[in-house]
Amino acid sequence: MSATTKGSQRSLRAPVRLSFVATTCPEGMHIVEPEAQSLPANASFMEQQLAKSPGPVLRFKSDRIEKGMLSYAALDDLVSVRFANVREGDLDGLFRFLRRFGQVHPTVDKVDVVWRLQGHILVLVAGLLGFQGKRSREDPDRAKLPDLVAQLEKFPPLSKLILEEGVPVGWNIECRNLYQFMQMEVLLAHWDGARAHQCHHCLDIFVVGRGSGRSKKAIFCSDKCRQAAFRRRNKSAK
Numbered sequence: 001m002s003a004t005t006k007g008s009q010r011s012l013r014a015p016v017r018l019s020f021v022a023t024t025c026p027e028g029m030h031i032v033e034p035e036a037q038s039l040p041a042n043a044s045f046m047e048q049q050l051a052k053s054p055g056p057v058l059r060f061k062s063d064r065i066e067k068g069m070l071s072y073a074a075l076d077d078l079v080s081v082r083f084a085n086v087r088e089g090d091l092d093g094l095f096r097f098l099r100r101f102g103q104v105h106p107t108v109d110k111v112d113v114v115w116r117l118q119g120h121i122l123v124l125v126a127g128l129l130g131f132q133g134k135r136s137r138e139d140p141d142r143a144k145l146p147d148l149v150a151q152l153e154k155f156p157p158l159s160k161l162i163l164e165e166g167v168p169v170g171w172n173i174e175c176r177n178l179y180q181f182m183q184m185e186v187l188l189a190h191w192d193g194a195r196a197h198q199c200h201h202c203l204d205i206f207v208v209g210r211g212s213g214r215s216k217k218a219i220f221c222s223d224k225c226r227q228a229a230f231r232r233r234n235k236s237a238k
């Protein structure tokens with residue numbers, strides 16, 4: 001059987017595991033004005049630039065920090081798609097995301113930069129999973145896609161063999177931050193043949209097809225939205 005036949009595709013990619021240890025706070029995060037901080041003498045160019053541009057930053061609400069392992073296991077609930085679904089400027093939506101998944105990047109904590117990263121993930125989802133829909137107001141700039149993919153090459157994730165009694169049984173891709181985890185997640189979903197649609201009711205993006213538990217023709221993200229759209233149609237028909 002050829003290695004590219006459909007049935008064997010999944011088992012070909014199966015030994016590759018994507019993981020990231022997320023840092024979260026049960027109280028979530030909030031926005032604070034940055035405290036003046038003195039940079040260490042060996043601060044990187046990036047750190048110096050970030051320190052120069054003032055602006056509110058995101059901080060955990062308390063010292064209660066928890067660690068949790070994220071992995072790429074199912075297409076029906078991707079962290080990247082959740083992030084892409086936060087509407088630009090919707091701070092409550094952003095805080096809900098951060099409370100669950102923690103900081104997007106440990107050194108990039110400026111609010112406007114986090115929004116920029118959110119826009120990047122939206123472009124990756126649109127460019128690689130190809131959703132089409134009515135999000136015209138915030139239609140992502142797909143011309144940015146090559147640059148965003150190149151980022152991964154410049155700052156690749158760590159990776160190592162998974163050994164069991166000396167036998168390699170897989171390859172673990174260990175992401176350095178949540179942003180990178182989401183980038184890699186979209187890439188793996190793309191290689192897994194995932195496609196994305198936009199819900200005709202709530203306008204959220206969702207993955208359809210094999211491995212997602214949703215039909216390739218699905219136009220609603222959930223039963224809740226299907227029923228709500230049905231009720232709305234009935235109402236307007238009366």
Ligand SMILES: [Zn+2]
Binds near residue numbers: 202220222225
């Ligand atoms: Zn929906």
